Amino acid sequence: MAYGGWNTAGNTIGAVVAAAVATVVGTRDETLDRTAARRLLLKTSPLPGSARSRSTSR
Numbered sequence: 001m002a003y004g005g006w007n008t009a010g011n012t013i014g015a016v017v018a019a020a021v022a023t024v025v026g027t028r029d030e031t032l033d034r035t036a037a038r039r040l041l042l043k044t045s046p047l048p049g050s051a052r053s054r055s056t057s058r
Contacts, residue, residue: 019040026032 019037022040023032023037026037
């Protein structure tokens with residue numbers, strides 16, 4: 001499966017679709033690493049210039 005987005009919303013949708021497909025296929029084939037899937041799903045990146053990014057960049 002391939003998906004390309006040209007903006008933040010499109011990139012977000014593409015990332016969610018890819019994670020969902022990987023989870024479904026991994027579950028079906030009994031090869032899913034649940035810890036890795038959870039880490040991918042819960043990983044967050046602070047927005048540039050946000051208080052969180054300023055506090056973690058020092």
